[in-house]
Amino acid sequence: MGPESLEERQKAAVEEVLKAYPEKAAKNRAKHLGVGGPEDESQKTCGNVRSNKKTVPGVMSQRGCAYAGSKGVVWGPVKDMVHISHGPIGCGQYSRAGRRNYYIGTTGVDTFVTMNFSSDFQEKDIVFGGDKKLTKCLEEIDALFPLNNGITVQSECPIGLIGDDINATSKQYAKQTGQTIVPVNCEGFRGVSQSLGHHIANDTVRDYVFDGAPKVLGESIEPTEYDVAIIGDYNIGGDAWSSRILLEEMGLRVVAQWSGDATLKEMAQTTKVKLNLLHCYRSMNYISRHMEKEYGIPWIEYNFFGPTQTIKSLRKIAAFFDEGVQAKCEEVIAKYQPMVDAVTNKYRPRLEGKQVMLFVGGLRPRHVIGAYEDLGMEVIGTGYEFAHDDDYKRTKDEIFRSTVIYDDVNEYELEAFVKKLQPDLVASGIKEKYVFQKMGLPYRQMHSWDYSGPYHGYDGFAIFAKDMDLAINSPVWGHSKAPWESEGEA
Amino acid sequence: MQEVENIVNGQKLFLREEYQEVLENKKQFEGGMGAINPEKVEEVAEWTKSWDYREKNLAREAITVNPAKACQPLGAVMVALGFENTMPYVHGSHGCVAYFRSYFTRHFKEPTPCVSDSMTEDAAVFGGLSNMKDGLKNCAALYKPEMIAVSTTCMAEVIGDDLFAFAEAAKEEDGGEFLPEGYPITYAHTPSFTGSHITGYDNMMHGIMSQLTEGKKGEKNGKINIIPGFETYIGSIRSVKAIVEAFGAEYTMLGDHADQWDMPAGDYKMFAGGTPIEAAKDCINAEATISLQKYSTVKTMKMVQKRWKHAGGFSNPIGLKGTDEFVMKLAELTGKEVPQKLKIERGRLVDAMQDSYPYMHGKKFAIWGDPDFLIGMVSFLLEMGAEPTHVLCNNPGRGWEEEMRALLDTSPAAADCHVWAGKDLWHMRSLLFTQPVDFMIGNSYGKELMRDTGTPLIYVGFPIFDRHHLHRYSISGYDGGLNLLTWITNKVLDQLDEETKDIASTDYFFDVVR
């Protein structure tokens, strides 16, 4: 490292990056880039960045759309319902089975998560409207998949532009059949990213699950004092399961998972719980607030990445309950501590001081920082695809050192930051993965856990540590340079 | 709990007793039928395997379930990445572009550059002109491409944006700062509510070829143009080039994305390889144009044949006969004898086919994919004496069904070979249960069919997300034929081992020599 401090280098990198833009774009992007300090009270948001604004056109943003936020994130994992990608063929195909929302069920019979149902719009549906086709789709799904517990209609871009009324169509069909049909107006052009899709989807849960009185199979549950729901865990690689086990061990009863491995019934019964546990604040704060207001259910945010945050969160959750739960919580912490110590002792020396740059969505840009720091790794840059101010405010409490903050970072910027700041590991999504690997940089996908995981909870932390070691210490990165290349050349 | 010396990921973690308990315990809160009444699930699962279900399934008119096709701009992005230093630019929603990039990246394990101009609600009302003005300028400033190739998402198509006028307006407003006079901005309308990804391929290829060659018609340049089509096998492009080069022919591969999706490690550059723009501008003056995929280049080839009056035409170099035809076409166009190198390669392939034929002969196959891929693959299966029982194409073009039928009719087993045009993979599931086959050939979506029906899957097609590096190989030319033969034969042998490996019961047939 040169004589400059990390912070100075970060500030210089931000300035440098902005130079490449035409004036108007530079002005815009300047507001989304900054350097956050852990103890800097003067900053309104971490790095003082602005967020949740329109993406600058033409820059290769990593963002997705409202449909992705609704179908891909909130509704798609609900396993006993069929989710129609309503419109042309593309969206549903590209988003099929890519997110690793694990679930237990007989796919195609009583569960449907990894399948793709598309109304496959043709020109005539655009010209004459697709409502009739939608009704036919609903009928055919009920005939061929009789064990579905409901159907959601996920609107793709054209729906809202051609004047279709999926709400009326769905309502009519629901009335005729008594089925739960949820129309979701999550067209991709609404809002600026996935984020509005989360919100729209949350609102439809409110309207069609809570207010819609869906028929649910089996007996309704008898509430207990210890009922909680996991909200905003999509069970990627089984994350919700490795979280659930801890909550159950401390004497709580997890009545529902939202929405990884979820069923409609679990969601409908959540209004009876004592406390909502919110992991991904961004995608499900809306419905949590609604349950607080309408049903008086408090909610708390927690973080199950890495032992430090996990322990903090377990205690925070236990504090809502009686001493029995609190005592058990301490037992759980004590039970896992030797394993965590063993993992940290093994991997920390191999990872100590390695620097990391993150770029992810939802909660991870701040939530996983602690897990890295538990391993002695240093997060020096982070940013969100689709965060709002409240996320960047929360980020202030999670960073450990001067950190470059980039909102809605694009390919150009991320590449430039990495080249300037030279981290040892980049952790982001599939679209960026091979860019950095080609540069010879270790990389982990932090949306899909790179087909590993789970990463939540104690058991997940062990996997996380092992995976980070695997990435950083693999011999493959040393092969890029051929033996005949002389020093300095590369 | 994890043990530090043996940290396992979810695959084994969730098999542990404590997690099995968690999963079992969760069921009491679930409302899925599996938790309430597992017998009912079994009963319905059985029903989905029946002829009764098959008939209802095949009668579907509205809902597509598990399709085997994608949307237009995906194909347009592929075309753009086949030209040197060209940025695919999609006018419309950026969500679509995130999908195209991740879809290709998951398949090729390579970066896929592509920008969008991020149209949102206000653009839906006022049109996307200002997005396009800013977008083209920012794209040119940041990434400095030599050409920008514009296609459209559904959104821009529904509101009816005029690409040509917008591109002109963008240039004018820019005043030459980032988009100088004559800077190539090619474009194509790619509405996803008609056709599929191969239609988008056709539209963009047509757009680039017609727009770059405007006013360029002149002396013949003596070259042959080759259009690969929506080719997802990098090795196939290289095989085809090697064949043309063996003839010593001058040629232009139009839309050559082989190097873009096969970059060596070391340094990252956004663009690699591709048809030089200058060569593309001159493609109108070639002697001939050969398209390797008829159904992916309908509109493009109409222009080439009707307006440009090029010789050439279609040639599908998958399988022995397909490659023979391609080679003969080149011999005819170049007026040269078939080179010795190719004669030897052909001989080797035939030799290999004669070595392995007993294992493919009479085996029943189900196969799905794009229309040209299927024509090539089915003719190869027939050359080996295999029976393509179910041939399914979700995105057939006009005339495909008849062409495939005629091809299957050359088989002695013609009566048992079925063509399924416009059907999807949930139809395929019914077909596999009611008229089972020995093997399936297809993409990663076949995985669920493999799980449900127990039919072994041979990975050939697009997309392939869960097997590595297959796309680096060739399935075209004589060498590509050898790859296909190797993959298929060895899968048959793997399966034979699988079925004969039970100790002291079936393992008398578990031969070490086959």
Ligand code: SF4
């Ligand atoms: S909105 Fe249209 S263009 Fe975009 S992914 Fe969906 S089908 Fe394709």
